[in-house]
Amino acid sequence: MKLSRRVSWFLLAFGVWSWVIWVTFAKNLWKDGSGLAFDDAGNPTAYFWVHLALAVTSFILGTAVGVIGLRGVRANAGK
Template sequence: MKLSPAASWFLLAFGVWSWFIWVSFVRNLWKNGSGLAFDAAGDPTSYFWVHLTLAVTSFLLGTAVGVIGLRGVRAVRRASRTEPDTGAGSAA
């Protein structure tokens, strides 16, 4: 399967976005002082475990999508280097 350059870049950007968003989310979840993520004794609540599971799953899926995008971008670049430059259509 071949991805277009635009689709490859979109998938790569989505993967980077996932790293940024979900790492930030888990960091904020860990620091949560509202009583939702941790009870009075400091133990994680079910809210914490559910949201940590959602974040890790989304992080892993975003990573997989980003890897697909990266492979597509690399393939596009590799293909553009191996194509002979005929000079057709280029204005000096």
Template sequence: MKLSRPVSWFLVAFGVWSWIVWTTFVKNLWKDTSGLAFHHGDHSAPTAYFWIHLTLAIVSFLLGTAIGVLGLRGLRALRAEAANAAVTATEKQSARVDADA
């Protein structure tokens, strides 16, 4: 399967966006003083809300990373394909020059 350049860049951007959003979320979750994440603000007593949202964040980090890596691999494959096409074109040009001589 071949990814286009725009799709590859979208996947990379999604991966980066995912890390930005969920890192901010986890920081805010850790700072929570409302009693949702920790009983009475005590960090040694996390609630179910904390564990569920931390699990969501971890899964999102993993998926964002996997999606971003797919985008990077797509971009690398496109770059390699362009380099191979340039080498092939140079070889054809060189063969024509040799045939004309």
């Protein structure tokens, strides 16, 4: 299957966006001061673990999509 230039660039941009959004989300989750992510003793709560799992999963999937886009951009570069 061959990706068009437009689709390849979109997938690559999505991968970059994923890095920015999910890394920022994970940093903010780690610094959470609202009491949702950490209990009074400073231990992570179920909220923290669920949202960390969501962030890591989304980061991995976004990276995979970005790699597919990068390969498409490289394949279309010579044309």
